[in-house]
Amino acid sequence: MREARAEDARTEARRLIRDLLGEERLEADALLREGRAVLGADRVARCVELTRGAPLTRRSTELASLAGLLVGTRDLGEEWWRRARGDKLPPPDELLLTATAIDPWTDLTVLEMLAAWMADDAADETWGHPVAFTDLNSWQAEDRIALPADAAAGRRLVVSFDTGGRLDAVVVRRPGGDLGSNLDFDSLRYSPPAEAQWSWGVAAGLGPHRLGENPDPYEQPVDTAAAGILRAWALRNGASAGQAGEPWRVKGDVIAAIERVDWMWRSGEWFAWWRAVAALVDGDPVQLAGRLEEIAAAS
Template identity: 75%
Template sequence: MREARAEDARTEARRLTLLLLGEEHPTAAELFRQGRAVLGPGRTAMCGRLAGGAPLTRRSAELAAIAALVVGTRDLGMRWWRDSREGKLPAPDEVLAANTAIDPWTDLTVLEMLATWIADDAADERWGRPVDTVDLNSWQAEDRIELPPDAWPGDRLLVAFDAGGRLDALVVERPGGRLGSNLDFASLRYSPPAEAQWSWGVAAGLGPHPLPDQPADPYLGPIDEEAADRLRAWALRHDAATAQVGPRWRNKGDVIAAIDRVDWMWRSGEWFGWWRAVCALVDGDAIQLAARLCDLDS
């Protein structure tokens, strides 16, 4: 069942990347080719430097953010990069050049922040400004938003949730004449940049994703082979298939490929500890690696 859900997600992701980017099996090389055509060589080079500077376990997420920027720029045009926002926010070009995330997105990387920004702007362009924002970690439908003063029974109001995510709320009359609202989960949708970000990351997987024109391939970097053997053996003992785990890991690229094939997210909770350990192995975090190995051995 878990494997079927994972394959369903990959199938949908490949469908969307084909629709939005013209590639069913996306690669970094093709993404950068499209980036140069849509964003321009200068912006694409800056995005490439940011993606190349990220930990290898994060590179796929950074490339997915670039996919959102490509699709979003096609929707909104180059003015999106150049215009400041009513004197409150700098232009996206300035943010990219400064390589510093700004409020309210300081918990994201710069590329992720820009992807979130363009996904929301594309949603506003397509559907209008939302009246409120909800957290869909709770699926309670009733009275989740603050109604505008002119709300009337039967109105459909636009509500935001994730970056680029929107759904409708139906205004209803409660007993006693009080107005309330019900979220219409069937109306849930995402803007094209948000769909591109999700679908590129799922369809392309964790990697390896060598970057064009990168002077050295970091995926060939060495790893702690004793720790690698222990983590590979743990995966095999916990029902990962040999084809998923692959032959003995010799470098960072071998580990990244194994993480991607194992589909750890669809397995039991103890696999989260394994994931943190193999990420520490790839990222060269010896302290974190030792701690996670102890947890797995206990």
């Protein structure tokens, strides 16, 4: 069942990539070529520089952000990068160059921040500025937002629930005459940059995504003892021999195995395993030791 869900997500992601980019550009080289044509060579070179500086387990996320920026720039225009927003928001080009994160995105990388900014701008351009934000962790539909002063029964209001994500709230008159609202979950939609970011990341997977480095970071050796423990744990807990692959020697072996195992669709125990293999790949010995102890205690 989990494997079927994972494949369904990939199929949908590939469909979206075809719709948004014209074909399945799932190789980093192809994404960068298209990016240069839309964003320009200098911006893409800076995006590559920032992506190379990210942990290998985060590389696919950075490239997915680039896919969102590509689609957003195509839709909003190249001038989006040069436009300042008042005194507190410098042009995106400046933030890309200085690698500066700004509120409310300080917990994101610079590329994630720019992709989120663009996804929201594209949503506002298409559907108008949202009147409110709501958390869809709760699926209660009634009276989730504060109504604007000009609300009227029957009016549809645009509500934000996620980066680039919007849905409508329908204003209704409650018994007794007061105005309220019902969220229309059937109206849920994402802007094209947000769809591109999600779909590229899911369809292309964790990697390896090589960016022409010399030496190749995916060829760096890993701790063979820890690798053996984590590979054996995966085999004991549901991974097939084909998913686990040959014994892991280098970081690329581990990244490829993580991708094949489809860890994101599995139980909480698999998240502990994921944190351990991520520490193995990203070269964090303290984190790795702690996660190995956690796994051993649970076994």
